Amino acid sequence: MADRRPGQFELIARYFAPLAKSFPGAGGLKSDNAFLSADARHDLVVKTDTIVAGVHFLPDERPDRIAAKALRVCLSDLAAGGATPYAYQLSLALPARWTERWLGAFARGLGADQRRYGIVLCGGDTVATPGPLTVTVTAFGRVPRRKGLSRAGAKAGDELWVSGTIGDAALGLLVARGRLANAALEKRYRVPQPRTKLGPRLIGIVHATADVSDGLLADAGHIAEASRLALVVEREQVPLSRAARRVVEGDPSLWTTVLGGGDDYELAMAVPPRRRQALLTAARAAKIKVSPIGIFTTGRGVQLTVAGRGVRTERMGYVHF
Amino acid sequence: MADRRPGQFELIARYFAPLAKSFPGAGGLKSDNAFLSADARHDLVVKTDTIVAGVHFLPDERPDRIAAKALRVCLSDLAAGGATPYAYQLSLALPARWTERWLGAFARGLGADQRRYGIVLCGGDTVATPGPLTVTVTAFGRVPRRKGLSRAGAKAGDELWVSGTIGDAALGLLVARGRLANAALEKRYRVPQPRTKLGPRLIGIVHATADVSDGLLADAGHIAEASRLALVVEREQVPLSRAARRVVEGDPSLWTTVLGGGDDYELAMAVPPRRRQALLTAARAAKIKVSPIGIFTTGRGVQLTVAGRGVRTERMGYVHF
Numbered sequence: 001m002a003d004r005r006p007g008q009f010e011l012i013a014r015y016f017a018p019l020a021k022s023f024p025g026a027g028g029l030k031s032d033n034a035f036l037s038a039d040a041r042h043d044l045v046v047k048t049d050t051i052v053a054g055v056h057f058l059p060d061e062r063p064d065r066i067a068a069k070a071l072r073v074c075l076s077d078l079a080a081g082g083a084t085p086y087a088y089q090l091s092l093a094l095p096a097r098w099t100e101r102w103l104g105a106f107a108r109g110l111g112a113d114q115r116r117y118g119i120v121l122c123g124g125d126t127v128a129t130p131g132p133l134t135v136t137v138t139a140f141g142r143v144p145r146r147k148g149l150s151r152a153g154a155k156a157g158d159e160l161w162v163s164g165t166i167g168d169a170a171l172g173l174l175v176a177r178g179r180l181a182n183a184a185l186e187k188r189y190r191v192p193q194p195r196t197k198l199g200p201r202l203i204g205i206v207h208a209t210a211d212v213s214d215g216l217l218a219d220a221g222h223i224a225e226a227s228r229l230a231l232v233v234e235r236e237q238v239p240l241s242r243a244a245r246r247v248v249e250g251d252p253s254l255w256t257t258v259l260g261g262g263d264d265y266e267l268a269m270a271v272p273p274r275r276r277q278a279l280l281t282a283a284r285a286a287k288i289k290v291s292p293i294g295i296f297t298t299g300r301g302v303q304l305t306v307a308g309r310g311v312r313t314e315r316m317g318y319v320h321f
Numbered sequence: 322m323a324d325r326r327p328g329q330f331e332l333i334a335r336y337f338a339p340l341a342k343s344f345p346g347a348g349g350l351k352s353d354n355a356f357l358s359a360d361a362r363h364d365l366v367v368k369t370d371t372i373v374a375g376v377h378f379l380p381d382e383r384p385d386r387i388a389a390k391a392l393r394v395c396l397s398d399l400a401a402g403g404a405t406p407y408a409y410q411l412s413l414a415l416p417a418r419w420t421e422r423w424l425g426a427f428a429r430g431l432g433a434d435q436r437r438y439g440i441v442l443c444g445g446d447t448v449a450t451p452g453p454l455t456v457t458v459t460a461f462g463r464v465p466r467r468k469g470l471s472r473a474g475a476k477a478g479d480e481l482w483v484s485g486t487i488g489d490a491a492l493g494l495l496v497a498r499g500r501l502a503n504a505a506l507e508k509r510y511r512v513p514q515p516r517t518k519l520g521p522r523l524i525g526i527v528h529a530t531a532d533v534s535d536g537l538l539a540d541a542g543h544i545a546e547a548s549r550l551a552l553v554v555e556r557e558q559v560p561l562s563r564a565a566r567r568v569v570e571g572d573p574s575l576w577t578t579v580l581g582g583g584d585d586y587e588l589a590m591a592v593p594p595r596r597r598q599a600l601l602t603a604a605r606a607a608k609i610k611v612s613p614i615g616i617f618t619t620g621r622g623v624q625l626t627v628a629g630r631g632v633r634t635e636r637m638g639y640v641h642f
Contacts, residue, residue, distance in 0.1 A: 131452015
């Protein structure tokens with residue numbers, strides 16, 4: 001490429017400082033440190049995620065979509081914590097072949113998501129790597145003091161609810177790999193939609209939450225495990241998009257992909273039955289559909305049922321190694 | 322290797338959860354999020370650094386030293402901010418050939434530094450990479466509300482002081498590469514010593530600080546630039562270790578390495594002359610030597626002098642790209 005290549009300081013000034021302009025404690029990214037002001041009314045919720053080219057996104061992915069994915073996987077966890085997005089640190093390990101055009105598009109992707117989610121860059125690091133592009137985001141959210149949500153806290157008798165639809169992203173990955181054809185599903189894989197509007201509204205309503213990133217059965221199972229409970233999930237109640245339903249009806253073996261595939265970035269919630277109405281009201285305010293799909297009971301383990309009959313599941317979720 | 326390889330959750334439980342035991346908001350690393358409690362008396366200081374095998378440390382480096390370096394480069398920035406270390410997030414991108422033995426030694430290295438610096442793991446991410454080992458630390462420190470130090474704020478007439486000795490690490494890198502022989506210098510390169518005891522004591526004494534990570538002239542120059550001042554540095558006052566002095570006397574061309582080489586992790590400070598005594602008292606309490614080596618004046622740019630005579634400098638600091 002014919003790009004002139006700026007040095008680290010110039011690169012930060014040109015592409016990243018504009019993204020940190022509205023965060024006073026970032027000092028225009030001219031200081032090494034960011035200062036986060038004391039706030040006695042909120043706890044800070046922190047999440048770090050690393051995505052690697054060829055592992056967590058396709059090597060030829062558009063730079064604005066890589067930026068969006070890096071941010072949104074963290075925002076999804078913050079939503080599960082009940083937190084409102086606040087600021088983030090970005091570490092970028094750039095392969096030698098980076099270009100200004102690429103970096104400009106990446107920074108514009110960050111900027112668009114900053115406006116969408118009300119979040120702002122407050123610092124980070126930019127380094128060279130002989131390996132693949134590696135993006136680490138540490139995102140900060142705020143939650144009213146001592147009100148943060150986590151996986152632990154579900155009670156026997158709570159219902160398992162999920163937001164949105166399940167399985168689109170995992171089926172979308174098959175589309176991206178050329179094994180299915182469906183543009184809507186592919187977009188769900190490439191562009192996660194974290195439920196940041198719903199998360200903060202769940203405080204005082206749900207007992208426990210997780211975001212569905214590793215796969216529905218795995219992540220809902222983590223709520224059960226952290227809460228020392230068993231969980232029964234009814235497959236016929238799992239909400240599917242029209243596109244996903246059509247695909248799965250054509251090939252029922254794809255249920256494994258839907259329930260274990262991950263990348264949904266929906267919220268799984270443990271909800272006491274008496275708060276059902278409050279949850280529906282919160283979901284309506286956030287403009288997100290929610291569906292009851294199971295129940296937490298005493299005991300351990302996850303049981304999938306189909307029309308009430310127990311079935312065995314081969315694959316619970318994404319295997320990281 | 323004959324290691325049995327645990328999955329991500331088992332790996333976190335075995336190696337990293339013990340490091341987060343004393344941080345209540347980490348939930349034993351079973352939750353995705355960390356919760357940092359509200360604290361009305363302190364601002365939070367945040368720094369992210371990424372180190373990549375073969376770029377920021379030697380590919381054959383011992384795992385405990387990689388762990389120490391990843392943490393300490395951040396702690397050095399926190400010290401420059403006047404902050405006391407508090408907690409950190411760790412993201413580890415592991416090449417396929419990782420072993421349990423390697424990971425155990427890496428975690429022990431983190432544990433030793435947690436005890437040394439009073440810091441604790443509060444969350445993070447572990448992913449697979451087809452590239453080199455990449456370690457990102459986001460470190461949190463605490464500083465009394467609105468008292469954080471930064472590069473900006475030096476005044477004309479302030480003296481430039483530095484802690485410890487300069488150039489050992491850059492000469493040590495030449496040792497590590499086989500171009501010099503000196504074990505003490507090599508250790509200064511491989512094992513940074515961040516000035517965490519001095520940093521918090523500088524509040525109320527100094528006008529501005531930076532840690533010396535990219536090279537003395539570059540980092541002190543950043544203070545001048547951020548403070549809109551010029552800076553004169555007198556080479557004969559720059560404190561050298563006995564080993565460094567011997568090496569540089571043998572080959573004066575190595576002055577360029579000493580003044581521009583980086584990785585010192587000392588603190589550069591802009592100190593009003595009336596606070597000299599306060600600085601010396603603080604340094605004595607922190608058991609670190611400090612030396613005056615220059616002066617900030619009106620104007621712009623960095624001028625190096627040798628016995629009062631201006632000289633040209635070819636290389637100001639580490640070039641990241």
